[in-house]
Amino acid sequence: MEAVPQVRFQVVAECSHTRARAGLLHTPHGTVETPVFMPVGTQATVKGLTQRDLDREVGARILLANTYHLYLRPGHELIRQLGGLHRFMGWPHAILTDSGGFQVYSLSGLRKITEEGVLFRSHLNGDAHRFTPESTVDVQLALGSDILMALDECPEYPVSREYARQSMERTVRWAAAAFRHYAELERRDGGAPRGELFPIVQGSTFPDLRRECALRLAELDAGGYAIGGLSVGEPRPLSLEMVEACEPLLPAGRPRYAMGVGMPEELPEYVARGIDMMDCVLPSRNARNGCLFTRTGRVIIKQSRYRDDPRPLDEECACHTCRNYSRAYLRHLFQAGEILYSVLATLHNLRRYADIMRQLREAILGGTFPECLAALHSEPPEAA
Amino acid sequence: MEAVPQVRFQVVAECSHTRARAGLLHTPHGTVETPVFMPVGTQATVKGLTQRDLDREVGARILLANTYHLYLRPGHELIRQLGGLHRFMGWPHAILTDSGGFQVYSLSGLRKITEEGVLFRSHLNGDAHRFTPESTVDVQLALGSDILMALDECPEYPVSREYARQSMERTVRWAAAAFRHYAELERRDGGAPRGELFPIVQGSTFPDLRRECALRLAELDAGGYAIGGLSVGEPRPLSLEMVEACEPLLPAGRPRYAMGVGMPEELPEYVARGIDMMDCVLPSRNARNGCLFTRTGRVIIKQSRYRDDPRPLDEECACHTCRNYSRAYLRHLFQAGEILYSVLATLHNLRRYADIMRQLREAILGGTFPECLAALHSEPPEAA
Numbered sequence: 001m002e003a004v005p006q007v008r009f010q011v012v013a014e015c016s017h018t019r020a021r022a023g024l025l026h027t028p029h030g031t032v033e034t035p036v037f038m039p040v041g042t043q044a045t046v047k048g049l050t051q052r053d054l055d056r057e058v059g060a061r062i063l064l065a066n067t068y069h070l071y072l073r074p075g076h077e078l079i080r081q082l083g084g085l086h087r088f089m090g091w092p093h094a095i096l097t098d099s100g101g102f103q104v105y106s107l108s109g110l111r112k113i114t115e116e117g118v119l120f121r122s123h124l125n126g127d128a129h130r131f132t133p134e135s136t137v138d139v140q141l142a143l144g145s146d147i148l149m150a151l152d153e154c155p156e157y158p159v160s161r162e163y164a165r166q167s168m169e170r171t172v173r174w175a176a177a178a179f180r181h182y183a184e185l186e187r188r189d190g191g192a193p194r195g196e197l198f199p200i201v202q203g204s205t206f207p208d209l210r211r212e213c214a215l216r217l218a219e220l221d222a223g224g225y226a227i228g229g230l231s232v233g234e235p236r237p238l239s240l241e242m243v244e245a246c247e248p249l250l251p252a253g254r255p256r257y258a259m260g261v262g263m264p265e266e267l268p269e270y271v272a273r274g275i276d277m278m279d280c281v282l283p284s285r286n287a288r289n290g291c292l293f294t295r296t297g298r299v300i301i302k303q304s305r306y307r308d309d310p311r312p313l314d315e316e317c318a319c320h321t322c323r324n325y326s327r328a329y330l331r332h333l334f335q336a337g338e339i340l341y342s343v344l345a346t347l348h349n350l351r352r353y354a355d356i357m358r359q360l361r362e363a364i365l366g367g368t369f370p371e372c373l374a375a376l377h378s379e380p381p382e383a384a
Numbered sequence: 385m386e387a388v389p390q391v392r393f394q395v396v397a398e399c400s401h402t403r404a405r406a407g408l409l410h411t412p413h414g415t416v417e418t419p420v421f422m423p424v425g426t427q428a429t430v431k432g433l434t435q436r437d438l439d440r441e442v443g444a445r446i447l448l449a450n451t452y453h454l455y456l457r458p459g460h461e462l463i464r465q466l467g468g469l470h471r472f473m474g475w476p477h478a479i480l481t482d483s484g485g486f487q488v489y490s491l492s493g494l495r496k497i498t499e500e501g502v503l504f505r506s507h508l509n510g511d512a513h514r515f516t517p518e519s520t521v522d523v524q525l526a527l528g529s530d531i532l533m534a535l536d537e538c539p540e541y542p543v544s545r546e547y548a549r550q551s552m553e554r555t556v557r558w559a560a561a562a563f564r565h566y567a568e569l570e571r572r573d574g575g576a577p578r579g580e581l582f583p584i585v586q587g588s589t590f591p592d593l594r595r596e597c598a599l600r601l602a603e604l605d606a607g608g609y610a611i612g613g614l615s616v617g618e619p620r621p622l623s624l625e626m627v628e629a630c631e632p633l634l635p636a637g638r639p640r641y642a643m644g645v646g647m648p649e650e651l652p653e654y655v656a657r658g659i660d661m662m663d664c665v666l667p668s669r670n671a672r673n674g675c676l677f678t679r680t681g682r683v684i685i686k687q688s689r690y691r692d693d694p695r696p697l698d699e700e701c702a703c704h705t706c707r708n709y710s711r712a713y714l715r716h717l718f719q720a721g722e723i724l725y726s727v728l729a730t731l732h733n734l735r736r737y738a739d740i741m742r743q744l745r746e747a748i749l750g751g752t753f754p755e756c757l758a759a760l761h762s763e764p765p766e767a768a
Contacts, residue, residue, distance in 0.1 A: 044716065048723040052704070074691070074716040082694055082712055090708045307458070310466055320436070324474045328466055332428065332458040339432040339726055 007147060007196035007223050009034075009255045009276075015369040019247060019274030022364040025062075025255055027094040027146040028195065029086060032061045034255060035271045035360055037353045038096060038279040042066045043073070044089040047284055048339075048346040051091050057320045058350045059358075062094035062146075064279045067139055068103030072122050072129075076142035084144030096279075097140045098259070099149035099200065100131050102228070105156070113153060115170070133177035137197065141185070145195045149226060150178035152200040157233040164204035172216045175199035179220050196223035198257065204229060205238050207245035214246035224255040224277075231260045231280075240269055247274040264293050264356060268376050271360050272369070283353045287345035290334055293352045299327065301345070306331045319351035320344075391531060391580035391607050393418075393639045393660075399753040403631060403658030406748040409446075409639055411478040411530040412577060413470060416445045418639060419655045419744055421737045422480060422663040426450045427457070428473040431668055432723075432730040435475050441704050442734045443742075446478035446530075448663045451523055452487030456506050456513075460526035468528030480663075481524045482643070483533035483584065484515050486612070489540070497537060499554070517561035521581065525569070529579045533610060534562035536584040541617040548588035556600045559583035563604050580607035582641065588613060589622050591629035598630035608639040608661075615644045615664075624653055631658040648677050648740060652760050655744050656753070667737045671729035674718055677736045683711065685729070690715040703735035704728070 006028045013022040023034040039046045039054060041063045046054055054060045065085060070076060082088045085095055104111055104120045111120040117132030133151045140148040152171045155164060182197050199217045203209030217225060227246060230239045243258060250256055257277035258270050270278060283293065292299040294314035299306065309327035321330070321344040333341035356376075363372035390412045397406040407418040423430045423438060425447045430438055438444045449469060454460060466472045469479055488495055488504045495504040501516030517535045524532040536555045539548060566581050583601045587593030601609060611630060614623045627642060634640055641661035642654050654662055667677065676683040678698035683690065693711035705714070705728040717725035740760075747756035 043720045043722060044713070045722050045724040048727070050704070050724065050727065051708070073720060074712070078692055078712070081692060082710065088710070088713055088716075090713070308462055308465060320434070324435070326466065326472070328458070328462070329428070329472055329474070332472075336427045336457060338427060338429050339723060340429040340434065342723055343432075343434065343727065 006194060009224065009253065011253065013365045015272075015364050016367070017370045018272040018373070020271045020360070020364050020369050021274065021276070022361045023255065023276055025094075025276070027062070029092065029094040029146050030061055032094055033358075033361060034276040035267075035357055035364075036062060036277055037267065037283075037357045038062050038064045038277060039350050039353075040064050040066075040279055040281045040284060041089070041091075042281070043069050044079075044085060046346070046350070047288065048342040049350070051089065053320070053347055054091075054350070055093065057347055059354050060093065060350070062096060062277075063091065064096050064098065065089075065143070065145075066103055067097045067100035067136060067143070067149075068107070068131075070097075070143060071100060071139050072124055076139045080142035080144070084142075086144060094146040095143075096147040096257075096277075097143055097145040097149065099151045100136050100139070101149075101152045101200075102154045102260070104131060105154050113170075115173075117151065117174075118153075133174040134181040137178050137181050137185075141194065147224065148182075148195050148197045150175040150197055150199045152202055152228055154202065154229050154232065155204050157205065157229075159204050161206055161209075164206050164209055168203045168209050168213045171200065171202045172213060175217055175220060179222070198222055198224040198226045200226040200228040200259070201246050201250075202229050203242070203246075205234050205242060207241065210242050210245040211249055214249040218249060218251055221251075222254065224257060225250045226257040226259050227275075228259045230258060231262060236266070240273060243270065243273045243275060264353065265376065267353070267356050268360055268373050271364075272373055283349035284346050287349040288342045290345075292330075292345060293349055301327065301331050301334050303331075313348055314352070317348065317351065317355070319348050321348040321351075390577050393608065393637065395637065397749045399656075399748050400751070401754045402656040402757070404655045404744070404748050404753050405658065405660070406745045407639065407660055409478075409660070411446070412579065413476065413478045413530050414445055416478055417742075417745060418660040419651075419741055419748075420446060420661055421651065421667075421741045422446050422448045422661060423734050423737075424448050424450075424663055424665045424668060425473070425475075426665075427453050428463075428469060430730070430734070431672065432726040433734070435473065437704070437731055438475075438734070439477065441731055443738050444477065444734070446480060447475065448480050448482065449473075449527070449529075450487055451481045451484035451520060451527070451533075452491070452515075454481075454527060455484065455523050456508055460523045464526040464528070468526075470528060478530040479527075480531040480641075480661075481527055481529040481533065483535045484520050484523070485533075485536045485584075486538045486644070488515060489538050497554075499557075501535065501558075502537075517558040518565040521562050521565050521569075525578065531608065532566075532579050532581045534559040534581055534583045536586055536612055538586065538613045538616065539588050541589065541613075543588050545590055545593075548590050548593055552587045552593050552597045555584065555586045556597060559601055559604060563606070582606055582608040582610045584610040584612040584643070585630050585634075586613045587626070587630075589618050589626060591625065594626050594629040595633055598633040602633060602635055605635075606638065608641060609634045610641040610643050611659075612643045614642060615646060620650070624657060627654065627657045627659060648737065649760065651737070651740050652744055652757050655748075656757055667733035668730050671733040672726045674729075676714075676729055677733055685711070685715050685718050687715075697732055698736070701732065701735065701739070703732050705732040705735075 008026040025032040255276040306327040312322040363369040392410040409416040639660040690711040696706040747753040
């Protein structure tokens with residue numbers, strides 16, 4: 001019995017001037033309209049939001065959870081025992097989990113990369129752990145993810161060309177190992193329904209390494225492809241150049257996911273370069289830190305200019321925050337360190353991101369993506 | 385032109401075995417069913433809850449806000465300018481504000497009580513301020529409260545009988561001054577609609593002082609009466625004894641408000657002694673600290689017994705938290721320090737309090753209050 005693909009991608013429209021496309025990503029937990037921005041729910045929660053608000057107010061149909069964090073706490077076996085991550089966190093829609101690799105490199109003080117995998121210490125208590133291409137697949141299967149990521153190495157920026165090549169080749173070998181392991185499990189289970197495993201294109205800031213990595217990973221015939229190692233400190237034009245380098249070499253019928261990007265004004269740039277999926281902590285983290293994104297620019301809510309401002313954050317926004325609360329009230333909550341500030345601010349920023357993505361999708365479907373891109377370019381960065 | 389009373393209380397049922405009664409408290413912002421527990425929204429927010437959830441999920445029709453906090457930040461004049469507290473915080477239902485007195489005594493390091501009022505330093509920045517019986521009425525009018533409290537002195541526990549008498553007499557003089565000031569403002573404005581001012585019965589733990597205070601305040605013919613200085617460290621039976629001492633001397637047709645109480649098991653005790661209104665930070669603060677109240681006792685969520693517990697906090701609770709999330713998930717959020725823990729926990733505890741109050745009210749209306757009291761007495765304090 002052959003495995004039935006549980007995740008299927010349909011391109012429904014393509015821009016004739018750019019690489020942008022609109023699609024439908026069918027998953028075991030519903031269909032996601034692309035291009036899509038995925039809110040980050042690191043520890044099985046998007047910080048500050050109920051799953052109800054994420055669903056109804058933001059309109060999210062897919063979120064990202066962090067394999068590294070959930071592996072350490074509460075533990076993937078506990079989550080498996082409680083029916084998987086969807087049930088554990090009460091989220092009916094799709095879930096993508098990352099490979100754990102990025103967090104090992106960014107959060108874990110001590111780590112050692114070998115051919116077999118990566119040894120690291122928990123940022124919670126210092127305990128020693130090991131991730132391998134096989135074990136991170138097992139962890140993500142225990143979580144019950146709709147989309148799983150193969151373990152990769154995400155080098156810091158900058159690295160030497162030599163290290164970037166070594167690292168990229170290891171990432172390719174690890175991806176192959178993860179896919180072999182996954183296929184073996186599928187055979188053993190008789191093709192029981194599972195999520196889809198995506199490999200991750202690395203290669204630091206070297207276009208030729210990115211291209212080589214994309215070509216070699218394309219041989220895996222995966223259900224989708226991620227581009228990792230972006231937004232790790234390199235200049236922004238370089239991030240976009242890396243996407244341009246590898247995107248044409250990835251199978252056109254499969255979704256492409258740019259990991260860990262980006263600022264609101266970057267979203268259309270990635271979409272214009274053929275990206276279907278993105279994620280970033282930026283809208284939620286910035287919200288909590290007092291930076292709010294609106295159609296008229298950024299609002300730094302602690303500024304005294306907002307002290308007596310009776311207007312909503314964004315006059316055109318339909319989110320719960322903008323429908324009900326003034327900038328003056330949000331500023332008061334922020335200054336007073338109130339929990340409700342984080343709740344309302346996160347709700348708004350994630351809705352803003354979702355609205356941008358919906359606007360881009362509609363433009364692609366309506367054949368007006370280039371105009372939409374130009375209009376977004378002209379938006380002011382700071383609020384009037 | 386005479387002032388139209390904006391707040392009116394109707395007793396709709398009385399228990400024939402206890403002093404308990406059910407009533408309707410009509411305010412400029414809707415009618416509140418009593419007995420009622422009022423959630424505390426210190427800084428114009430009940431910590432962790434949106435006003436929508438407080439309204440729809442908890443079912444709150446009145447909340448308490450702290451005059452002291454709002455006077456200091458963001459300032460009552462700013463709130464007046466922005467249309468009053470209801471509009472500022474987006475709360476369509478009733479608001480009661482305290483006198484500011486209790487916070488001056490509990491939060492302000494330096495304070496000096498004189499016949500004119502109390503000098504204190506802000507807990508935020510050390511600035512010197514003064515509250516007088518007149519100024520706290522002005523602050524609460526700027527906030528636009530439905531129910532205002534007259535400035536009182538809340539002595540610590542224990543105090544000497546001599547100090548308790550001095551302090552009680554000052555509280556009576558301050559109440560008279562607050563009422564004179566309020567009446568003067570009403571005359572000046574031609575009876576414009578306003579909230580109702582309640583004086584506060586003090587007298588520490590001396591029943592005769594409590595009685596004397598109640599009798600002297602009853603002469604003010606106020607729209608309602610508060611009993612203050614409870615739960616300040618005295619043994620619980622003494623708190624109830626103080627209520628028993630003064631309650632029969634307060635006008636039967638006016639609501640009685642026991643300030644700053646209590647634990648879930650204390651709520652029926654106060655109601656049985658003729659109390660119509662209560663408030664306390666306990667359900668919301670305990671929620672944030674990991675103590676959750678259920679029909680089967682307290683759940684200390686950090687305990688490892690809840691690690692893999694798939695049950696809701698309270699099987700019979702209809703709140704958003706219990707409908708959607710397990711104890712295991714709540715424990716994970718608590719252990720991980722996630723904002724969503726505070727949101728979901730606060731929602732549950734406040735709903736639990738509201739449910740207890742609804743249960744008590746229905747029992748009074750149905751003539752079964754004594755049985756209800758007995759049943760609540762037999763509930764276990766710790767979860768099975």
